[in-house]
Amino acid sequence: METRTKHTYRTELSEFAKDVLVECPNCQRQALVNTNGETVYKAEKIKVRVVCGHCGYSKDVERIWVRNKQFILGEAIDPFFHLPLWLRIEVGGNLLWAYNYEHLSFIEAHIAAKLRERNGFEHHKTRSVGARLPRWMTAAKRREEMLRAIEKLRSKTL
Numbered sequence: 001m002e003t004r005t006k007h008t009y010r011t012e013l014s015e016f017a018k019d020v021l022v023e024c025p026n027c028q029r030q031a032l033v034n035t036n037g038e039t040v041y042k043a044e045k046i047k048v049r050v051v052c053g054h055c056g057y058s059k060d061v062e063r064i065w066v067r068n069k070q071f072i073l074g075e076a077i078d079p080f081f082h083l084p085l086w087l088r089i090e091v092g093g094n095l096l097w098a099y100n101y102e103h104l105s106f107i108e109a110h111i112a113a114k115l116r117e118r119n120g121f122e123h124h125k126t127r128s129v130g131a132r133l134p135r136w137m138t139a140a141k142r143r144e145e146m147l148r149a150i151e152k153l154r155s156k157t158l
Protein backbone atom coordinates (compact mmCIF):
# COMPACT_ATOMS: atom_id res chain seq x y z
CA MET A 1 0.00 0.00 0.00
CA GLU A 2 2.82 2.36 0.93
CA THR A 3 4.67 1.54 -2.30
CA ARG A 4 1.55 2.19 -4.31
CA THR A 5 1.09 5.61 -2.73
CA LYS A 6 4.70 6.51 -3.45
CA HIS A 7 4.35 5.42 -7.04
CA THR A 8 1.25 7.53 -7.52
CA TYR A 9 2.94 10.61 -6.14
CA ARG A 10 5.94 9.96 -8.36
CA THR A 11 3.72 9.89 -11.43
CA GLU A 12 2.26 13.17 -10.34
CA LEU A 13 5.72 14.62 -9.70
CA SER A 14 6.70 14.07 -13.30
CA GLU A 15 3.83 16.30 -14.36
CA PHE A 16 5.26 19.14 -12.29
CA ALA A 17 8.90 18.65 -13.25
CA LYS A 18 8.86 21.32 -15.90
CA ASP A 19 10.30 24.82 -15.72
CA VAL A 20 11.92 24.01 -12.40
CA LEU A 21 13.09 26.75 -10.03
CA VAL A 22 16.56 26.16 -8.63
CA GLU A 23 19.26 27.90 -6.66
CA CYS A 24 21.81 29.41 -9.04
CA PRO A 25 25.21 27.63 -8.64
CA ASN A 26 26.94 30.94 -9.28
CA CYS A 27 25.07 33.53 -7.20
CA GLN A 28 22.68 31.39 -5.08
CA ARG A 29 19.65 33.37 -6.15
CA GLN A 30 16.64 32.03 -8.05
CA ALA A 31 17.37 30.51 -11.45
CA LEU A 32 15.14 28.64 -13.91
CA VAL A 33 15.64 25.23 -15.48
CA ASN A 34 13.72 25.91 -18.66
CA THR A 35 12.12 22.86 -20.27
CA ASN A 36 9.90 24.97 -22.52
CA GLY A 37 6.88 23.85 -20.55
CA GLU A 38 7.48 20.20 -21.45
CA THR A 39 7.11 17.49 -18.85
CA VAL A 40 9.78 14.93 -18.22
CA TYR A 41 8.08 12.22 -20.26
CA LYS A 42 8.81 14.19 -23.36
CA ALA A 43 12.12 15.53 -22.14
CA GLU A 44 14.24 13.33 -24.38
CA LYS A 45 13.01 15.33 -27.34
CA ILE A 46 13.87 18.74 -26.00
CA LYS A 47 16.80 20.85 -25.05
CA VAL A 48 16.90 21.92 -21.44
CA ARG A 49 18.70 24.99 -20.20
CA VAL A 50 19.33 26.51 -16.79
CA VAL A 51 19.30 30.29 -16.81
CA CYS A 52 19.85 32.80 -14.02
CA GLY A 53 18.31 36.21 -14.55
CA HIS A 54 20.39 37.70 -11.75
CA CYS A 55 23.97 36.91 -12.76
CA GLY A 56 23.54 35.65 -16.33
CA TYR A 57 24.69 32.09 -15.60
CA SER A 58 23.46 29.55 -18.16
CA LYS A 59 24.11 25.97 -19.12
CA ASP A 60 22.55 23.55 -21.60
CA VAL A 61 21.86 19.90 -21.33
CA GLU A 62 21.65 17.90 -24.55
CA ARG A 63 18.92 15.42 -25.33
CA ILE A 64 21.22 12.39 -25.29
CA TRP A 65 22.23 13.25 -21.76
CA VAL A 66 18.62 13.54 -20.66
CA ARG A 67 17.93 9.97 -21.76
CA ASN A 68 20.48 8.35 -19.50
CA LYS A 69 20.44 7.56 -15.83
CA GLN A 70 21.49 10.98 -14.70
CA PHE A 71 17.89 12.02 -14.90
CA ILE A 72 16.67 12.17 -11.28
CA LEU A 73 13.06 12.55 -10.17
CA GLY A 74 11.71 12.73 -6.63
CA GLU A 75 14.49 14.50 -4.77
CA ALA A 76 14.98 18.11 -3.71
CA ILE A 77 17.07 18.79 -6.82
CA ASP A 78 16.12 19.50 -10.41
CA PRO A 79 16.03 16.33 -12.56
CA PHE A 80 18.53 17.58 -15.14
CA PHE A 81 21.38 19.50 -13.54
CA HIS A 82 20.85 18.26 -9.98
CA LEU A 83 20.90 21.78 -8.61
CA PRO A 84 19.18 22.35 -5.25
CA LEU A 85 15.56 23.42 -5.66
CA TRP A 86 14.69 27.00 -4.86
CA LEU A 87 11.49 25.99 -3.10
CA ARG A 88 12.68 23.81 -0.26
CA ILE A 89 12.25 24.15 3.51
CA GLU A 90 12.62 21.91 6.53
CA VAL A 91 9.44 21.12 8.43
CA GLY A 92 9.64 18.96 11.52
CA GLY A 93 12.78 17.17 10.37
CA ASN A 94 11.48 16.51 6.84
CA LEU A 95 12.30 18.44 3.72
CA LEU A 96 9.32 20.00 1.98
CA TRP A 97 10.09 20.91 -1.62
CA ALA A 98 8.42 21.83 -4.87
CA TYR A 99 9.63 22.16 -8.45
CA ASN A 100 7.83 25.46 -9.01
CA TYR A 101 4.98 27.63 -7.66
CA GLU A 102 2.36 25.53 -9.44
CA HIS A 103 3.64 22.43 -7.66
CA LEU A 104 3.74 24.32 -4.36
CA SER A 105 0.11 25.40 -4.75
CA PHE A 106 -0.85 21.80 -5.52
CA ILE A 107 0.73 20.59 -2.28
CA GLU A 108 -0.87 23.44 -0.35
CA ALA A 109 -4.34 22.67 -1.73
CA HIS A 110 -4.05 19.03 -0.67
CA ILE A 111 -2.93 19.87 2.85
CA ALA A 112 -5.60 22.56 3.21
CA ALA A 113 -8.22 20.06 2.04
CA LYS A 114 -7.06 17.60 4.68
CA LEU A 115 -7.34 20.32 7.28
CA ARG A 116 -10.93 21.13 6.25
CA GLU A 117 -11.75 17.43 6.28
CA ARG A 118 -10.64 17.24 9.89
CA ASN A 119 -12.95 20.10 10.70
CA GLY A 120 -15.86 18.25 9.11
CA PHE A 121 -16.03 19.92 5.71
CA GLU A 122 -15.75 18.70 2.15
CA HIS A 123 -15.57 14.97 2.78
CA HIS A 124 -16.50 14.15 -0.76
CA LYS A 125 -13.74 16.21 -2.32
CA THR A 126 -10.81 15.23 -0.17
CA ARG A 127 -11.28 11.51 -0.66
CA SER A 128 -9.61 11.49 -4.05
CA VAL A 129 -6.85 14.00 -3.50
CA GLY A 130 -5.44 13.30 -0.05
CA ALA A 131 -3.70 9.99 -0.66
CA ARG A 132 -1.24 11.34 -3.19
CA LEU A 133 1.12 13.16 -0.87
CA PRO A 134 3.68 11.48 1.37
CA ARG A 135 2.22 10.68 4.79
CA TRP A 136 4.43 13.08 6.72
CA MET A 137 3.11 15.99 4.70
CA THR A 138 -0.50 15.34 5.57
CA ALA A 139 -0.03 14.11 9.16
CA ALA A 140 -2.62 15.89 11.29
CA LYS A 141 -0.19 17.45 13.75
CA ARG A 142 1.90 18.97 10.97
CA ARG A 143 -0.73 20.46 8.68
CA GLU A 144 -0.81 23.99 10.01
CA GLU A 145 2.97 24.04 10.28
CA MET A 146 3.17 22.86 6.67
CA LEU A 147 0.88 25.62 5.46
CA ARG A 148 2.97 28.23 7.26
CA ALA A 149 6.13 26.83 5.69
CA ILE A 150 4.54 26.97 2.24
CA GLU A 151 3.60 30.61 2.76
CA LYS A 152 7.18 31.32 3.80
CA LEU A 153 8.50 29.69 0.62
CA ARG A 154 6.16 31.66 -1.56
CA SER A 155 7.44 34.95 -0.13
CA LYS A 156 11.12 33.97 -0.29
CA THR A 157 13.16 36.86 -1.68
CA LEU A 158 14.18 36.20 -5.28
Ligand SMILES: [Zn+2]
Pocket (backbone or CB within 6 Å): 024, 025, 026, 027, 028, 029, 031, 052, 053, 054, 055, 056, 057
Ligand atom coordinates in the same frame (compact mmCIF):
# COMPACT_ATOMS: atom_id res chain seq x y z
ZN1 LIG B 1 22.98 33.53 -10.69
